[in-house]
Amino acid sequence: xxxxxxxxxxxxxxxxxxxxxxxxxxxxxxxxxxxxxxxxxxxxxxxxxxxxxxxxxxxxxxxxxxxxxxxxxxxxxxxxxxxxxxxxxxxxxxxxxxxxxxxxxxxxxxxxxxxxxxxxxxxxxxxxxxxxxxxxxxxxxxxxxxxxxxxxxxxxxxxxxxxxxxxxxxxxxxxxxxxxxxxxxxxxxxxxxxxxxxxxxxxxxxxxxxxxxxxxxxxxxxxxxxxxxxxxxxxxxxxxxxxxxxxxxxx
Amino acid sequence: xxxxxxxxxxxxxxxxxxxxxxxxxxxxxxxxxxxxxxxxxxxxxxxxxxxxxxxxxxxxxxxxxxxxxxxxxxxxxxxxxxxxxxxxxxxxxxxxxxxxxxxxxxxxxxxxxxxxx
Ligand SMILES: Nc1nc2c(ncn2[C@@H]2O[C@H](COP(=O)(O)OP(=O)(O)O)[C@@H](O)[C@H]2O)c(=O)[nH]1
Ligand SMILES: [Mg+2]
Numbered sequence: 558x559x560x561x562x563x564x565x566x567x568x569x570x571x572x573x574x575x576x577x578x579x580x581x582x583x584x585x586x587x588x589x590x591x592x593x594x595x596x597x598x599x600x601x602x603x604x605x606x607x608x609x610x611x612x613x614x615x616x617x618x619x620x621x622x623x624x625x626x627x628x629x630x631x632x633x634x635x636x637x638x639x640x641x642x643x644x645x646x647x648x649x650x651x652x653x654x655x656x657x658x659x660x661x662x663x664x665x666x667x668x669x670x671x672x673x674x675x676x677x678x679x680x681x682x683x684x685x686x687x688x689x690x691x692x693x694x695x696x697x698x699x700x701x702x703x704x705x706x707x708x709x710x711x712x713x714x715x716x717x718x719x720x721x722x723x724x725x726x727x728x729x730x731x732x733x734x735x736x737x738x739x740x741x742x743x744x745x746x747x748x749x750x751x752x753x754x755x756x757x758x759x760x761x762x763x764x765x766x767x768x769x770x771x772x773x774x775x776x777x778x779x780x781x782x783x784x785x786x787x788x789x790x791x792x793x794x795x796x797x798x799x800x801x802x803x804x805x806x807x808x
Numbered sequence: 809x810x811x812x813x814x815x816x817x818x819x820x821x822x823x824x825x826x827x828x829x830x831x832x833x834x835x836x837x838x839x840x841x842x843x844x845x846x847x848x849x850x851x852x853x854x855x856x857x858x859x860x861x862x863x864x865x866x867x868x869x870x871x872x873x874x875x876x877x878x879x880x881x882x883x884x885x886x887x888x889x890x891x892x893x894x895x896x897x898x899x900x901x902x903x904x905x906x907x908x909x910x911x912x913x914x915x916x917x918x919x920x921x922x923x924x925x
Binding site for chain 1: 850851852854855856858859861862863865867870871872873874875876905906914
């Protein structure tokens with residue numbers, strides 16, 4: 558199977574595009590899971606995604622899609638949203654804070670156009686509130702918030718979490734952001750990924766904060782080997798171009 | 809006060825609707841019980857559980873800690889099994905976050921740290 562596929566790739570380079578698209582469609586339609594060894598499934602899946610992106614880029618009209626930023630609180634979702642938006646529109650999306658649950662309602666930035674490798678894509682960016690299984694108002698007291706402010710923030714945070722969860726079914730592509738200095742195997746990450754997978758929504762995992770010494774992005778790769786992982790620093794901008802490329806080829 | 813742990817066999821859950829399962833878990837956890845379920849939740853059930861938990865958060869009930877352990881539906885074969893309604897073996901630990909400080913999972917075990925406030 559692999560041998561045939563490398564031939565297909567070769568043919569693609571030679572320009573056998575329409576024919577190859579038919580073949581790829583065929584591979585997708587038949588239950589090929591039964592005879593492709595497990596190790597091969599991911600590379601082939603990636604190839605199909607990559608190829609469809611290329612093909613659609615050639616032959617289909619571009620349409621606007623929505624890109625949602627998901628993850629635990631404080632992993633850097635808003636920092637990434639701001640960087641994307643600043644790079645392509647010149648304005649920011651939301652407020653970044655070291656205090657968890659700064660983003661408590663979905664922040665939208667509409668019609669951001671990215672140009673990558675001659676491809677232009679337009680997207681609506683959705684910066685989500687961080688998802689958590691608990692919100693303890695006492696956690697905010699140590700940042701100097703008053704009792705009342707902390708309780709208000711906790712209340713709004715729980716509503717934000719519900720809103721972010723409701724949106725899980727409605728994004729076209731998801732950036733699942735993780736803090737590379739933290740254990741990636743959180744229930745929140747597992748739940749987010751499980752739901753996106755169940756709906757076949759394309760997923761890009763972003764291993765953020767790689768500027769920090771403690772960062773171990775390889776732990777994220779080990780935890781979720783079935784997904785593409787892009788390592789970046791939203792703070793320094795390191796590797797952000799790679800993220801734009803990955804977005805462009807996954808949509 | 810002692811910490812109460814309840815072990816729930818999978819038979820309790822079989823045939824229950826998603827909503828029912830989530831309500832069952834949340835009712836127990838809100839009464840300060842730590843549950844060990846002989847079942848894993850589906851992604852949709854996990855999502856529902858987080859949503860419903862958020863609806864019930866108060867000063868005294870900040871939320872839950874949860875982790876599950878078992879056959880992962882990562883490869884296509886187990887995804888197919890799960891999709892076709894087959895049972896995934898495994899278990900889930902869930903408790904109120906004011907009692908359960910942390911549930912950590914590593915490749916071959918789940919560890920739970922419990923303590924009073
Ligand atoms: N060192 C470092 N800090 C970051 C990075 N991205 C975000 N942060 C910090 O992490 C905290 C949370 O960021 P924020 O974007 O508000 O996270 P969100 O809750 O996921 O939206 C803030 O203090 C940010 O300055 C990064 O790439 N490197
Ligand atoms: Mg934010």
